[in-house]
Amino acid sequence: xRNKKNISQxxxxxxxxxxxxxxxxxxxxxxxxxxxxxxxxxxxFDVSLDYLMRxxxxxxxxxxxxxxxxxxxxxxxxxxxxxxxxxxxxxxFMLLYILIICALVSFVVSVIYCGGYEIGKFIxxxxx
Numbered sequence: 001x002r003n004k005k006n007i008s009q010x011x012x013x014x015x016x017x018x019x020x021x022x023x024x025x026x027x028x029x030x031x032x033x034x035x036x037x038x039x040x041x042x043x044x045f046d047v048s049l050d051y052l053m054r055x056x057x058x059x060x061x062x063x064x065x066x067x068x069x070x071x072x073x074x075x076x077x078x079x080x081x082x083x084x085x086x087x088x089x090x091x092x093f094m095l096l097y098i099l100i101i102c103a104l105v106s107f108v109v110s111v112i113y114c115g116g117y118e119i120g121k122f123i124x125x126x127x128x
């Protein structure tokens with residue numbers, strides 16, 4: 001799957017915050033990743049856990065793949081993902097949050113300012 005997505009072992013290792021050697025061991029069945037990393041890889045490659053670990057898709061009676069996450073589990077996966085980030089990656093996420101908050105605040109201030117300006121013009125028009 002890594003090769004199909006044209007991703008190097010180094011790139012995948014960086015995303016998962018592990019060494020390139022760990023990726024190599026996983027691919028050669030000499031070791032296995034932790035469950036949180038398996039869950040992340042399952043989402044990342046859009047395959048089931050059965051496919052990751054056994055190379056097979058589990059199907060229900062209608063022949064459809066059923067190994068999709070339910071909505072309530074998305075937050076659990078997100079929390080596991082965040083807990084496995086390096087300090088540098090956490091700092092970048094914090095910077096991203098701050099930038100998003102600043103953008104939202106500036107948008108709200110702009111709307112209030114423009115709205116106030118237009119209301120002031122309207123009141124001035126009524127006073128004439």
